[in-house]
Amino acid sequence: MENLNFDNGIVEVVINGDKNKTISFCPSDINISVRYKESLKVFEELSEKANNVFNDKINDTEDIFKQIEEYKEIDDTVKKTIDYIFNAEISKVAFGKSSSLSKTSNGKHAFENLLNSLLELCNKCYSNKVNNIKNNYKSQKYLSKYNKR
Secondary structure, eight states, X not given: OXXXXXXXXXXXXXXXXXXXXXXXXXXXXXXXXXXXXXXXXXHHHHHHHHHHHTSSXXXXXXXXXXXXXXXXXXXXXXXXXXXXXXXXXXXXXXXXXXXXXXXXXXXXXXXXHHHHHHHHHHHHHHHHHHHHHHHOHHHHHHHHHHHTO
């Protein structure tokens, strides 16, 4: 069987300096933006649902466990959505068995910090690609007629 090797843009990223926590995805995949936009509605719905889960003071143990289960479902959906956005298994590596809804020292949920960091990496990658195209001699040959406007 033949083996085909090509650069598909996938990079490996180490999470928080832990070499045992490595994720692989393509930060220059423009469809990340498309999937992220689609997912904003999911995050909005989950946020509303999460706010409603613990809004009542309940003393009944069975109801408390029911709320915890609802919160777990929200957490699972957040993790699946992150994996969908980046087309990679990221949440398992990033969070392990911890909740993505855990609050962090900056007051945000852990998943928000992860999303912001990953999207920042994607934006950096997009900017580098655009700058490379702009600075490339061959592309200047074709783009120069549009720069005269």
